[in-house]
Amino acid sequence: xxxxxxxxVEEVGQGAGTVPARxxxxxxxxxxxxxMLRFTTAGSxxxxxxxxxxxxxxxxxxxxxxxxxxxxxxxxxxAANGHVDFSLLTDxxxxxxxxxxxxxxxxxxxxxxxxxxIIADTPGHExxxxxxxxxxxxxxxxxxxxxxxxxxKAGVLLPQSRRHTYIASLLGIPHVVAAVNKMDLVGYSQQSxxxxxxxxxxxxxxxxxxxxxxxxxxxxxxxNVVAASIHMPWYKGPTLLEYLETVPLALAETTGPMRFPxxxxxxxxxNFRGFSGQVARGTLxxxxxxxxxxxxxxxxxxxIVTYDGDLAAASxxxxxxxxxxxxxxxxxxxxxxxxxxxxALPDVSNRFRAMVVWMHEEPLAVGRTYFAKxxxxxxxxxxxxxxxxxxxxxxxxxxxxxIAMNEIAEVEFETNLPLFFDSYQDCRWTGSLILIDTLNNAxxxxxxxxxxxxxxxxxxxVANRYVxxxxxxxxxxxxxxxxxxxxxxxxADVLPALEALSVEAAGQAPAPGKWSVQQTFGHLxxxxxxxxxxxxxxxxxxxxxxxxxDQEGWVRAQHYELLPWxxxxxxxxxxxxxxxxxxxxxxxxxxxxxxxxxxxxLSLGFIIEDYIAHLEHHLRALHLRA
Amino acid sequence: MTTLAQTEDEAQQIHAARLNHLQTxxxxxxxxxxxxxxxxxxxxxxxxxxxxxxxxxxxxxxxxYPGKIPFPLLHVDTSYxxxxxxxxxxxxxxxxxxxxxxxxxxxxxxAGASPYKLGTQNCCGLLKTRSLLxxxxxxxxxxxxxxxxxxxxxxxxxxxxxxxxxxxxxWDPKSQRPELWSLYNSRLRKGESIRVFPLSNWTxxxxxxxxxxxxxxxxxxxxxxxRPIVVRGGALTFxxxxxxxFPGEKVEQMKVRMRSLGCAPCTGAMRSExxxxxxxxxxxxxxxxxxxxxxxxxxDEEGSMEVKKREGYF
Numbered sequence: 037x038x039x040x041x042x043x044x045v046e047e048v049g050q051g052a053g054t055v056p057a058r059x060x061x062x063x064x065x066x067x068x069x070x071x072m073l074r075f076t077t078a079g080s081x082x083x084x085x086x087x088x089x090x091x092x093x094x095x096x097x098x099x100x101x102x103x104x105x106x107x108x109x110x111x112x113x114x115a116a117n118g119h120v121d122f123s124l125l126t127d128x129x130x131x132x133x134x135x136x137x138x139x140x141x142x143x144x145x146x147x148x149x150x151x152x153x154i155i156a157d158t159p160g161h162e163x164x165x166x167x168x169x170x171x172x173x174x175x176x177x178x179x180x181x182x183x184x185x186x187x188x189k190a191g192v193l194l195p196q197s198r199r200h201t202y203i204a205s206l207l208g209i210p211h212v213v214a215a216v217n218k219m220d221l222v223g224y225s226q227q228s229x230x231x232x233x234x235x236x237x238x239x240x241x242x243x244x245x246x247x248x249x250x251x252x253x254x255x256x257x258x259x260n261v262v263a264a265s266i267h268m269p270w271y272k273g274p275t276l277l278e279y280l281e282t283v284p285l286a287l288a289e290t291t292g293p294m295r296f297p298x299x300x301x302x303x304x305x306x307n308f309r310g311f312s313g314q315v316a317r318g319t320l321x322x323x324x325x326x327x328x329x330x331x332x333x334x335x336x337x338x339x340i341v342t343y344d345g346d347l348a349a350a351s352x353x354x355x356x357x358x359x360x361x362x363x364x365x366x367x368x369x370x371x372x373x374x375x376x377x378x379x380a381l382p383d384v385s386n387r388f389r390a391m392v393v394w395m396h397e398e399p400l401a402v403g404r405t406y407f408a409k410x411x412x413x414x415x416x417x418x419x420x421x422x423x424x425x426x427x428x429x430x431x432x433x434x435x436x437x438x439i440a441m442n443e444i445a446e447v448e449f450e451t452n453l454p455l456f457f458d459s460y461q462d463c464r465w466t467g468s469l470i471l472i473d474t475l476n477n478a479x480x481x482x483x484x485x486x487x488x489x490x491x492x493x494x495x496x497x498v499a500n501r502y503v504x505x506x507x508x509x510x511x512x513x514x515x516x517x518x519x520x521x522x523x524x525x526x527x528a529d530v531l532p533a534l535e536a537l538s539v540e541a542a543g544q545a546p547a548p549g550k551w552s553v554q555q556t557f558g559h560l561x562x563x564x565x566x567x568x569x570x571x572x573x574x575x576x577x578x579x580x581x582x583x584x585x586d587q588e589g590w591v592r593a594q595h596y597e598l599l600p601w602x603x604x605x606x607x608x609x610x611x612x613x614x615x616x617x618x619x620x621x622x623x624x625x626x627x628x629x630x631x632x633x634x635x636x637x638l639s640l641g642f643i644i645e646d647y648i649a650h651l652e653h654h655l656r657a658l659h660l661r662a
Numbered sequence: 663m664t665t666l667a668q669t670e671d672e673a674q675q676i677h678a679a680r681l682n683h684l685q686t687x688x689x690x691x692x693x694x695x696x697x698x699x700x701x702x703x704x705x706x707x708x709x710x711x712x713x714x715x716x717x718x719x720x721x722x723x724x725x726x727y728p729g730k731i732p733f734p735l736l737h738v739d740t741s742y743x744x745x746x747x748x749x750x751x752x753x754x755x756x757x758x759x760x761x762x763x764x765x766x767x768x769x770x771x772x773a774g775a776s777p778y779k780l781g782t783q784n785c786c787g788l789l790k791t792r793s794l795l796x797x798x799x800x801x802x803x804x805x806x807x808x809x810x811x812x813x814x815x816x817x818x819x820x821x822x823x824x825x826x827x828x829x830x831x832x833w834d835p836k837s838q839r840p841e842l843w844s845l846y847n848s849r850l851r852k853g854e855s856i857r858v859f860p861l862s863n864w865t866x867x868x869x870x871x872x873x874x875x876x877x878x879x880x881x882x883x884x885x886x887x888x889r890p891i892v893v894r895g896g897a898l899t900f901x902x903x904x905x906x907x908f909p910g911e912k913v914e915q916m917k918v919r920m921r922s923l924g925c926a927p928c929t930g931a932m933r934s935e936x937x938x939x940x941x942x943x944x945x946x947x948x949x950x951x952x953x954x955x956x957x958x959x960x961x962d963e964e965g966s967m968e969v970k971k972r973e974g975y976f
Contacts, residue, residue: 157819353693
């Protein structure tokens with residue numbers, strides 16, 4: 037599937053503004069000046085994706101005669117009515133051809149008079165989220181295949197279309213185009229197309245995708261793929277190829293603060309010490325003041341050296357070698373950035389939150405350590421916390437302690453050495469990293485940085501500030517029966533001492549404005565009542581929005597100080613006995629259900645464990661327990 | 663459509679900064695070469711003397727300038743290569759000061775291994791695949807740069823830039839590591855290795871355009887010239903040392919050139935008038951057949967390239 041451009045000057049490139057070259061030398065010059073556009077295609081097995089790509093290659097004259105002849109004489113032909121099975125042009129490996137599905141990302145190449153294209157052809161089967169993420173990671177444009185006929189039957193966008201669009205947004209693809217395929221099967225109906233477009237527009241709005249278009253096509257018949265359709269005169273927009281030829285290329289990496297990760301220190305002789313690398317963002321100029329990270333030592337760019345001569349400036353994504361004026365300490369894995377621009381510095385941190393696409397059979401788990409390769413720097417990264425897992429079909433956030441293959445989650449990492457990064461949204465090159473298993477060396481995950489985690493906002497701090505007295509143990513290890521037993525034995529343990537307490541001692545405040553023992557037990561009654569609510573409700577629904585309670589206010593409003601001490605104590609004993617009874621029969625499957633509280637998602641398991649820890653905290657403060 | 667360019671000045675600056683496709687490919691390839699040199703203990707470059715190798719060699723010169731290429735070149739010589747290739751190899755590598763290792767499976771060659779006796783599959787297996795794996799093992803190389811491109815053949819469309827090989831040098835399409843962004847995983851256990859393909863995203867046309875733009879020397883066999891040819895099995899075969907004519911075959915003078923270079927018995931020529939780089943490019947974009955069509959070895963069976971890759975051949 038080569039580049040073959042083939043006589044493209046006359047035959048293809050109907051895009052606006054194409055001027056046929058007059059001489060072959062002019063053609064060569066214009067061809068060498070072409071830009072490159074990378075796009076990815078996402079569609080499910082039956083959406084006709086391979087047929088679309090085959091059609092694109094065939095109609096841009098990018099298919100060789102011998103390849104086409106091989107397809108025509110192939111034993112396999114899944115196209116009906118004597119059509120050439122274009123999908124055979126792209127189904128690569130033998131095993132896939134036999135199964136009739138593509139199982140791995142394949143790269144295809146073609147060009148027209150206007151642009152050179154690289155297609156990352158990614159299989160859309162449910163279990164291959166990782167493949168789409170791979171293809172999407174370098175794409176400028178995502179083509180989402182939507183089967184018009186399937187939509188007509190279902191009446192809504194299929195889950196896979198939602199999933200593909202979500203992954204495109206997650207991987208930061210600047211432009212998204214929905215190719216509504218199989219228009220021939222719905223009678224080229226404008227009404228059918230408009231219904232899909234409305235749903236797709238709504239989905240893109242929900243995902244924050246600003247740049248999206250929808251094009252009605254028939255890959256099998258060739259409508260609106262390369263040539264405009266004669267069957268859909270109502271459609272006035274570009275064909276798919278016209279769109280690909282004219283969509284403006286992303287500018288995010290060429291603008292913005294300069295980032296130069298050092299790849300290699302070149303020292304061919306005693307007189308030369310150069311730092312080689314690829315400009316990851318922005319522009320580097322000779323004479324610029326630069327700062328090295330993490331040392332924060334500054335210097336000036338003396339020369340930008342290349343084989344073809346020195347450059348005055350180098351921009352994303354040029355590969356160059358930089359010579360500095362001063363002998364500063366700088367090695368592979370470190371970074372040059374602009375000096376004198378504090379606000380333009382990347383984050384320098386060893387804690388960050390990232391969206392992770394997991395790619396390995398063995399799940400990601402809290403507490404595990406992986407190698408993380410970020411720009412040219414490889415560090416050890418430990419999973420501190422899984423904030424939530426994303427249901428890629430509903431886009432809901434769910435609690436989870438592990439991430440299985442093809443799942444996506446927001447994860448908090450801590451690294452052994454700091455990384456210098458931007459958010460992925462700001463810069464794909466300095467916001468992305470891969471995770472590598474430390475034992476078998478497999479690439480197990482891909483991560484897109486959301487933000488640095490500061491100490492104040494770190495997971496432990498957040499848990500303490502809100503409710504926590506303990507770090508939650510692994511939900512899989514929690515046993516409700518054991519927790520109920522713990523609660524009963526704590527109550528039984530402290531009850532004799534409390535019953536022996538005098539009414540005066542129970543009612544005396546240790547200091548002005550502090551709770552007496554009686555008020556503290558009033559508060560513990562409130563804690564039991566509130567947690568009883570949470571524990572019951574969370575068994576009945578996976579997610580709960582319930583307010584917290586103002587501890588001081590509740591104690592005041594119920595005037596616990598006016599009750600007889602033994603009534604308060606009896607109430608506390610009965611409430612905890614009932615709570616233990618309730619906890620004993622909690623279905624373990626519901627332990628992952630979450631209560632959304634002040635921006636945190638607290639699992640039922642955590643709530644039960646934390647209730648007991650909270651109780652013990654107060655009993656310890658009263659010297660009732662060690 | 664959103665744009666970050668706030669002013670016309672800024673927009674122009676961005677326009678000026680944007681690279682064309684050859685510059686983009688060059689920057690990517692140089693980065694791949696440097697990354698591998700930084701991360702692997704003993705890299706080597708597989709040098710086939712063909713046009714793709716010539717491009718790869720130039721990119722290596724660029725990547726490590728003003729230093730020299732920091733790894734040796736390895737040529738697996740089957741003894742059936744065209745004499746013009748060997749002459750070019752020796753002269754050119756000397757000229758650029760590169761270290762060259764030539765490896766031959768002398769045992770098989772002495773035993774008379776030939777495509778006529780063994781068939782193309784077995785001959786390739788012994789003189790190319792086996793020989794290559796032996797050379798890599800003898801040299802203790804953990805990474806080998808190859809000039810393969812994804813657009814060459816269908817099974818290569820899914821090849822990674824870093825292609826993982828197990829301890830036996832085998833390629834398993836199911837155990838390849840996912841590759842995202844430009845972050846490559848170079849971690850290996852003892853005995854495992856990586857084939858690194860810096861030209862993965864180049865097409866045949868890109869290679870020719872780059873040879874032209876950079877004025878890179880290539881073996882003269884790529885240019886059309888009157889040469890002695892035998893038509894055999896539909897292919898135009900060069901008259902070469904040790905070639906026996908079958909009944910009915912005769913030697914003819916034809917103006918031909920090679921589109922890709924391999925072993926003389928198994929690589930066909932094509933009729934052509936193209937004797938300069940621009941005329942080759944012009945021919946390429948009007949010629950509608952794939953470049954490996956003239957390779958006898960690829961047509962042994964459907965999916966034969968995939969079979970060879972699994973065994974360790976490129």
